Amino acid sequence: MPYLQHIHYAVASLGLPPVLVVGILLITGFYSGKASKLCRLPSIIGFMVAGVVLGGSLIGLLTENLQNDLGFITETALGFVALSIGLELDLRTIRRLGTGIIWAIFAESFGAFFVVLGGMYLLTRDLPMSLLFAAVAPASAPAGTVAVIQEYRAKGNLTKALYAVVGFDDGLGIIIFGFAAALAKVYLAREGGGTEAQGLVQALLPPLREVFLSVGVAGLAALALCPLLRRDSDRRSTFILTVAGVLVVVGVSTRLHLSLILTTMILGMLIVNTQPRAVVDRISAPLGDVMPLLFVLFFALAGAHLDLSMLPSLGLIGAVYILTRTVGLMAGAWAGSTVGRLEPKICRYLGMGILSQAGVAIGLALVVQKEFGGLGAHGKLISTQILTTVTATCIFFELIGPVLTRIALTRAGEINQVPE
Numbered sequence: 001m002p003y004l005q006h007i008h009y010a011v012a013s014l015g016l017p018p019v020l021v022v023g024i025l026l027i028t029g030f031y032s033g034k035a036s037k038l039c040r041l042p043s044i045i046g047f048m049v050a051g052v053v054l055g056g057s058l059i060g061l062l063t064e065n066l067q068n069d070l071g072f073i074t075e076t077a078l079g080f081v082a083l084s085i086g087l088e089l090d091l092r093t094i095r096r097l098g099t100g101i102i103w104a105i106f107a108e109s110f111g112a113f114f115v116v117l118g119g120m121y122l123l124t125r126d127l128p129m130s131l132l133f134a135a136v137a138p139a140s141a142p143a144g145t146v147a148v149i150q151e152y153r154a155k156g157n158l159t160k161a162l163y164a165v166v167g168f169d170d171g172l173g174i175i176i177f178g179f180a181a182a183l184a185k186v187y188l189a190r191e192g193g194g195t196e197a198q199g200l201v202q203a204l205l206p207p208l209r210e211v212f213l214s215v216g217v218a219g220l221a222a223l224a225l226c227p228l229l230r231r232d233s234d235r236r237s238t239f240i241l242t243v244a245g246v247l248v249v250v251g252v253s254t255r256l257h258l259s260l261i262l263t264t265m266i267l268g269m270l271i272v273n274t275q276p277r278a279v280v281d282r283i284s285a286p287l288g289d290v291m292p293l294l295f296v297l298f299f300a301l302a303g304a305h306l307d308l309s310m311l312p313s314l315g316l317i318g319a320v321y322i323l324t325r326t327v328g329l330m331a332g333a334w335a336g337s338t339v340g341r342l343e344p345k346i347c348r349y350l351g352m353g354i355l356s357q358a359g360v361a362i363g364l365a366l367v368v369q370k371e372f373g374g375l376g377a378h379g380k381l382i383s384t385q386i387l388t389t390v391t392a393t394c395i396f397f398e399l400i401g402p403v404l405t406r407i408a409l410t411r412a413g414e415i416n417q418v419p420e
Contacts, residue, residue, distance in 0.1 A: 018069065021061055022297075025054060029300035042402040044147045044299045051303020062304040070301060075260060077298035079250040080291060081143045082261040083242075084150075086268020087284055088163040097157065100340020101164050104333055104350060108165065109138040109172050111332020112325050113180070119324035123317065128184035129382045132372070135180035136364045136390055137325045138173040142166035142261060144356035144398065147295050148405040150288075156414035161346050162353045162405075165333070167269075170360060171211055171262045177364055178207025181371070184382075188375050214258045218266035221249050226271065229279050238282040261360070302358060306395050318389050322396055329354055345412040352408035356401030358394050365390040 016024075029050040036046030054061045094101060117134035124130060145166045149159055225245040229238055249267055253260035272280050330351030337347040365387045372379040409415045 016061070018066055021066060022070070024061065025050070025300050025304075026293075026296055028054060029296040033296065042148050042406050043151055044144060044295060044402050045399065047296050047299035048303035048306070048398060051300035052306055053303075054300070055304030055306070062301070067301065067304055073294075073297050074301055075250050075254060076247065077294040078143060079246045079260055079264045080287065080294055081146050081298075082167075082264035083246055083268040084146060084284075084287055084291065085142060085163050085167040086265040086270075087272045087280060088160065089167060089265075089269045090272050093160055094164060097161060097164070097342065098340065100337060100342040100346075101161055103340035104161065104336035104342065104346075105165050105168050105172065107336025107339070108329050108332035108351065108354060109169050109176060111335065112137040112328035113176055115328030115331070116321065116324045119320050120317075123320050126382070128187045128378070129385065131180045131184045131187075132368050132382060132386055133321060133389075135177040135184075136361050136368075136386065137321075137328065138169060138176055139357060139360040139364055140166050140169055140173070140354050141356035141358035141360065141398065141401065142170065143295075143298060144358070144402045145353055145405050147299070148402050148409070150291060150295075152406065152409060152415045154409045154414045156412060157343055158346050158349055158353070158409065158412040159414050161337075161342065161350055165350065165354055167265050169354070170259055170265070171214070173360070174207045174210055174259060174262070177367075181368070184372070185375070188372070188379055210258055211262070213256060214253070214263040215266055217249065217252055217256070217258065218263050218270060221245060221252075221267050222270040222274070225267075226275055226279075229271075229275065229283070233278075233282070235282055235286065238279075239286040242283050242286070259360075302398065306398070317385065318393050321389055322393050325357075325393075325397075326355060349408035349412050353405040355397055355404055357397040361390050361394060 029047045032046035032050040033043035034046070036043050036049070051062070053059060055067075056062070056064060113134045116137040117130050120130035120133045121127060145162055148154075149162065225241065228241050232238060232241065245267070246264060249264050250260045252258075253263045271283065333351035333354065334347055337350055342350075369383040369387050373383040374380075406415070
């Protein structure tokens with residue numbers, strides 16, 4: 001739009017230093033979050049609205065180059081989110097939930113995969129495209145769920161189940177994506193007369209490598225970090241060592257192209273299951289003071305990345321993707337929880353808390369663009385359609401996901417104190 005270009009030009013001409021822009025982002029996001037709570041919505045909705053206003057969709061204060069420069073903030077925030085998830089995954093707590101939580105994790109992920117696959121194939125009659133849409137569907141955005149849990153200080157078995165599901169389904173989603181992408185490549189290779197067996201084997205190796213390397217990196221980090229945490233027993237030293245450990249793990253994960261969420265979550269899980277409770281408490285306590293700041297920056301930057309001009313491109317494919325992913329996740333979570341004999345409130349409300357979708361899904365869509373864009377006209381069509389649709393639908397899921405998480409936790413009776 002011409003008037004937006006004029007606004008962007010005027011803002012760019014101010015030449016504001018990045019540190020000032022971050023300060024403006026923090027202030028705007030903070031008060032936008034307070035306004036959001038007045039509307040009985042989670043604060044993160046306000047954070048994202050602030051980012052949308054300051055981003056390229058409107059004012060243009062957060063330019064694309066500046067967003068890229070500030071990418072380390074997003075990675076750091078995700079690292080701390082994943083660590084906090086891992087610290088909640090005490091195996092004794094998971095055992096109390098029983099094997100039902102495993103049923104729920106597998107059922108919601110595969111439920112989303114198969115329902116999206118069926119819906120997309122009925123609409124498009126394009127099997128490789130349907131496979132790739134289905135492969136992206138299980139990916140969730142744990143930051144949204146964790147932010148709502150921490151903001152409203154939710155406690156209870158549904159809360160524990162949400163931590164487990166959004167933590168583990170990232171690794172499972174990576175594996176599902178690898179297998180589905182392999183099958184899609186086989187189909188496209190058959191169209192082009194390529195070698196099917198080679199395509200299948202080569203496509204299966206990266207996701208398996210990513211999961212095993214993530215576990216290995218987390219294990220090495222735990223071996224190095226835990227003795228230091230036990231030796232320095234004061235809270236300040238623990239905090240410094242924890243931050244250093246998260247930054248190192250995030251950096252190594254980024255360098256090796258691993259899932260930083262999965263790697264850092266496993267680090268937290270190893271800590272909580274191998275270290276004395278006093279050490280875990282010293283790690284967890286300062287996170288409560290740091291996480292709100294990271295959430296403001298993370299979700300404001302996430303909002304800045306949202307391109308509202310993508311919404312008109314949703315169309316029928318986008319609507320079907322939203323509907324089938326929602327049905328698949330919620331029905332799968334209900335079915336898995338029911339078969340696993342989890343509490344009735346978990347069966348009813350677990351699916352409502354796992355709908356958020358953002359960075360991981362967009363990252364997978366970019367992988368599709370990179371790996372399928374060069375596979376002829378059909379591959380290019382698929383990669384363009386998936387990247388466009390997933391980017392647009394993430395706007396919907398990022399806005400509706402936290403709201404539904406709050407409703408689920410409220411109905412389950414696990415929000416006992418409304419934040420100030």
